[in-house]
Amino acid sequence: xxxxxxxxxxxxxxxxxxxxxxxxxxxxxxxxxxxxxxxxxxxxxxxxxxxxxxxxxxxxxxxxxxxxxxxxxxxxxxxxxxxxxxxxxxxxxxxxxxxxxxxxxxxxxxxxxxxxxxxxxxxxxxxxxxxxxxxxxxxxxxxxxxxxxxxxxxxxxxxxxxxxxxxxxxxxxxxxxxxxxxxxxxxxxxxxxxxxxxxxxxxxxxxxxxxxxxxxxxxxxxxxxxxxxxxxxxxxxxxxxxxxxxxxxxxxxxxxxxxxxxxxxxxxxxxxxxxxxxxxxxxxxxxxxxxxxxxxxxxxxxxxxxxxxxxxxxxxxxxxxxxxxxxxxxxxxxxxxxxxxxxxxxxxxxxxxxxxxxxxxxxxxxxxxxxxxxxxxxxxxxxxxxxxxxxxxxxxxxxxxxxxxxxxxxxxxxxxxxxxxxxxxxxxxxxxxxxxxxxxxxxxxxxxxxxxxxxxxxxxxxxxxx
Amino acid sequence: xxxxxxxxxxxxxxxxxxxxxxxxxxxxxxxxxxxxxxxxxxxxxxxxxxxxxxxxxxxxxxxxxxxxxxxxxxxxxxxxxxxxxxxxxxxxxxxxxxxxxxxxxxxxxxxxxxxxxxxxxxxxxxxxxxxxxxxxxxxxxxxxxxxxxxxxxxxxxxxxxxxxxxxxxxxxxxxxxxxxxxxxxxxxxxxxxxxxxxxxxxxxxxxxxxxxxxxxxxxxxxxxxxxxxxxxxxxxxxxxxxxxxxxxxxxx
Numbered sequence: 001x002x003x004x005x006x007x008x009x010x011x012x013x014x015x016x017x018x019x020x021x022x023x024x025x026x027x028x029x030x031x032x033x034x035x036x037x038x039x040x041x042x043x044x045x046x047x048x049x050x051x052x053x054x055x056x057x058x059x060x061x062x063x064x065x066x067x068x069x070x071x072x073x074x075x076x077x078x079x080x081x082x083x084x085x086x087x088x089x090x091x092x093x094x095x096x097x098x099x100x101x102x103x104x105x106x107x108x109x110x111x112x113x114x115x116x117x118x119x120x121x122x123x124x125x126x127x128x129x130x131x132x133x134x135x136x137x138x139x140x141x142x143x144x145x146x147x148x149x150x151x152x153x154x155x156x157x158x159x160x161x162x163x164x165x166x167x168x169x170x171x172x173x174x175x176x177x178x179x180x181x182x183x184x185x186x187x188x189x190x191x192x193x194x195x196x197x198x199x200x201x202x203x204x205x206x207x208x209x210x211x212x213x214x215x216x217x218x219x220x221x222x223x224x225x226x227x228x229x230x231x232x233x234x235x236x237x238x239x240x241x242x243x244x245x246x247x248x249x250x251x252x253x254x255x256x257x258x259x260x261x262x263x264x265x266x267x268x269x270x271x272x273x274x275x276x277x278x279x280x281x282x283x284x285x286x287x288x289x290x291x292x293x294x295x296x297x298x299x300x301x302x303x304x305x306x307x308x309x310x311x312x313x314x315x316x317x318x319x320x321x322x323x324x325x326x327x328x329x330x331x332x333x334x335x336x337x338x339x340x341x342x343x344x345x346x347x348x349x350x351x352x353x354x355x356x357x358x359x360x361x362x363x364x365x366x367x368x369x370x371x372x373x374x375x376x377x378x379x380x381x382x383x384x385x386x387x388x389x390x391x392x393x394x395x396x397x398x399x400x401x402x403x404x405x406x407x408x409x410x411x412x413x414x415x416x417x418x419x420x421x422x423x424x425x426x427x428x429x430x431x432x433x434x435x436x437x438x439x440x441x442x443x444x445x446x447x448x449x450x451x452x453x454x455x456x457x458x459x460x461x462x463x464x465x466x
Numbered sequence: 467x468x469x470x471x472x473x474x475x476x477x478x479x480x481x482x483x484x485x486x487x488x489x490x491x492x493x494x495x496x497x498x499x500x501x502x503x504x505x506x507x508x509x510x511x512x513x514x515x516x517x518x519x520x521x522x523x524x525x526x527x528x529x530x531x532x533x534x535x536x537x538x539x540x541x542x543x544x545x546x547x548x549x550x551x552x553x554x555x556x557x558x559x560x561x562x563x564x565x566x567x568x569x570x571x572x573x574x575x576x577x578x579x580x581x582x583x584x585x586x587x588x589x590x591x592x593x594x595x596x597x598x599x600x601x602x603x604x605x606x607x608x609x610x611x612x613x614x615x616x617x618x619x620x621x622x623x624x625x626x627x628x629x630x631x632x633x634x635x636x637x638x639x640x641x642x643x644x645x646x647x648x649x650x651x652x653x654x655x656x657x658x659x660x661x662x663x664x665x666x667x668x669x670x671x672x673x674x675x676x677x678x679x680x681x682x683x684x685x686x687x688x689x690x691x692x693x694x695x696x697x698x699x700x701x702x703x704x705x706x707x708x709x710x711x712x713x714x715x716x717x718x
Contacts, residue, residue: 265584265587266581266584266585269573269584270570273572274572277571277572364571367564367567367568367570368570369553370529371556371562371581371630372553372554372556372582372585374549374550374553374554375550375553376550458529459529460524463529463564463567
């Protein structure tokens with residue numbers, strides 16, 4: 001039972017394991033930092049510092065687990081779409097829709113527990129190795145580091161539970177499968193249908209508009225007081241929640257625009273259509289990546305804008321600002337790595353979804369091959385589809401990240417010179433270069449497996465699939 | 467003195483054999499089959515399930531490869547062509563009408579009809595455009611061009627497949643049980659359209675079917691059983707065809 005569950009769900013196990021490994025490893029690191037601070041405690045404030053560190057770590061873990069959950073919802077929904085006929089057959093024999101859905105959720109729980117445990121082992125191994133190496137190299141003091149702190153349970157349990165929840169949400173469509181589907185294929189929601197869900201759309205748009213207003217207010221307050229950032233954070237959180245909820249309103253259009261840029265050749269045109277064929281699916285696939293790219297960009301832009309601003313200020317008062325550069329660079333590097341991890345999980349989700357959706361298109365690929373698509377054109381089509389998903393997500397992420405990053409810098413540092421100042425948004429070149437390279441690698445990596453599978457099947461075999 | 471010349475066949479196979487598996491599990495789908503399809507004619511290839519008729523069509527259409535023997539399309543020996551060459555051959559010289567799932571769901575009707583041209587990276591010439599416009603209006607698809615396949619009935623979808631198959635004026639159109647998924651009235655319409663394409667436009671068509679009524683629309687009928695050609699008949703009534711098929715079953 002467990003083995004058969006794992007075979008179909010290895011992508012979800014991997015996502016759960018990554019999230020849990022990240023969480024466990026991060027907490028091990030902050031725990032070790034706490035031990036170090038306690039080691040040379042003079043002021044007695046070390047407990048507060050250690051607690052603060054854990055809270056910051058938990059925020060990053062929460063982001064990673066959230067992105068991981070979106071990815072898992074999507075993976076399950078895609079798997080269910082491919083299993084429609086099997087589910088319909090079970091319904092035909094007499095199984096109820098609820099039974100079928102519970103079955104899927106049970107798989108989700110198994111996947112969550114196994115993935116989470118696996119991640120905990122990997123994360124602990126990484127932390128133990130890292131600390132041992134650092135101690136041996138003399139980078140950190142050799143203290144009695146403990147690896148069984150209570151807070152480690154948090155990410156492990158959270159990942160298992162969210163994977164379970166994600167499988168439950170992702171299996172929603174099981175309820176729509178009627179026994180009659182055993183004889184034919186079922187369609188996912190079309191763009192028009194997914195746009196028509198008024199309730200969710202209203203909430204999304206309201207949150208976004210309200211959030212942006214508060215963010216704007218935060219930047220305005222920032223001109224006179226650094227407390228503006230607290231207002232800005234609320235606005236940023238609300239508006240970004242709006243973006244995530246309303247992804248199905250934004251992403252299909254972005255995908256269409258990006259798709260048009262890839263030319264009007266037959267493979268390009270078909271790829272463009274494929275990428276928006278199931279708007280729900282492609283929105284979920286891309287929004288994870290949007291979250292990751294937004295966070296990385298936000299920190300990078302905030303710090304770059306601040307540095308440009310500081311460079312001006314330094315000219316006027318060199319002494320006052322010494323040492324601030326290094327500190328900011330270290331902070332930003334740490335933050336980028338921590339948020340970059342959720343981008344990695346999201347990228348994995350993109351690879352999963354593209355693979356699964358190409359697999360579900362076997363018959364269509366057979367038809368195209370019969371009608372005269374060369375193997376090369378099929379590969380090209382899948383590559384363009386992959387590029388389209390990646391580029392659309394990265395573009396939206398860059399725009400949002402730049403807005404949030406600038407707003408953050410403005411709200412925090414706008415008043416730093418005493419008088420109201422305007423910080424000019426600056427996008428670091430290293431970030432842009434990194435993003436372009438990462439996007440290219442992801443585009444290629446996501447298309448390798450599905451391309452190979454798609455060109456290996458003979459047209460006759462593909463057409464014979466009923 | 468009158469000289470009658472038979473035009474060269476549009477396609478032929480010589481001693482064609484196709485087998486799957488090895489040793490005791492070896493199954494021979496086609497056993498030394500030799501046939502030719504006349505140019506400009508509507509040929510039906512009939513036979514019960516497992517007779518090898520689909521395998522024969524797949525090899526003749528460059529979708530599958532033979533174990534031994536030769537397969538020719540016009541003057542081209544396609545037996546040993548590589549995947550890319552076969553793909554280009556299918557794109558430019560062969561049309562397909564399948565039983566179901568004929569159309570690309572993400573393209574509209576016009577996109578589906580023009581797909582063979584798109585794949586070739588070219589626009590239809592003005593003569594070709596005229597021909598396609600003629601086909602579209604004859605097949606009653608004019609006000610459907612902007613629709614998606616799922617918005618059309620089964621019969622309409624088959625008409626789109628026919629328009630696509632005829633659009634590039636291929637050497638040969640293969641139809642694989644083209645009426646298998648249709649009700650009988652719609653099925654007869656589709657068959658009449660195929661017969662008309664052959665008689666009016668001189669389109670060579672090969673149709674694989676096990677339905678005697680469908681086969682009765684063809685100029686010539688080849689009967690296959692257990693990988694052999696067992697009989698060849700000119701145009702026949704459904705009753706004659708049924709009788710022959712039943713006889714085949716009895717002797718089997």
